[in-house]
Amino acid sequence: MTDDIAAGSPASDIPLPSDGYVGDPAVRAEWDNRYADRHQLWSGRPNGALVAEVAGLTPGRVLDVGCGEGADAVWLARAGWDVTALEVSGVALERAAGHARDAGVAVHWVHAALTEAALPPASFDLVSAQYPALLRTPDAAAERALLAAVAPGGVLLLVHHAGMDTRDAHDSGFDPADYVWPSMVAALLDDDWEVQVDEQRPRVAPDGGAGAHHTDDVVLRVRRLR
Secondary structure, eight states, X not given: OGGGGGGOOOOOXXXXXXXXXXXXXXXXXXXXXXXXXXXXOSOSSOOHHHHHHTTTSOOOEEXXXXXXXXXXHHHHHHTTOEEEEEEXXXXXXXXXXXXXXXXXXXXXXXXXXXXXSOOOTTOEEEEEEESOOXXXXXXXXXXXXXXXXXXXXXXXXXXXXXXXXXXXXXXXXXXXXXXXXXXXXXXXXXXXXXXXXXXXXXXXXOSSSTXXXXXXXXXXXXXXXX
16 A cells, blocks of 8 residues: 555544544544545556466455455455455445445455554465555554464565565655564564565556556565464
């Protein structure tokens, strides 16, 4: 999602429903405003790196971190995965739920920040975080939450736009130092983890949608051994 971090926060007077959201209200409002400013923010198609990397995996329980309007979650559910999809924006979740209904698939939606969500630890066969806008903290809470969600034998797939982490701070307030990048997660890995993929590659980008101009991905895929 990080392409739109630098785009600013369009004004919106859409009320925020009281629906049990867990997390920072300011972060929720920021993302609700971004989604409310457009009828559709993303392409509506699953991310190419996700499609490529899960091709050989046996469907099980998957956590989709920052699910946005639900394209990845719906695709995973259609492929036989038991999907839990997490998102801070209620506007995005409403759209995602509508897409799932239209597709006739079941998804468990969680309206929460990753670090605040009451997720069962070590219980997902796949944790997918595609271009997530995870805020960095001194205790590496988001990085540790990603790793903690993976079941033994399971996979964490973290994909981001190449080069974003080295950009200068943007006038709109975007500063790469504020966010979590794949290298930060890789730095926390110990002998309990096997690195399967850690590379930069050309991006297989869906047509249209925010972020379509990015040409390369950083892909980190690691397996939890125990």
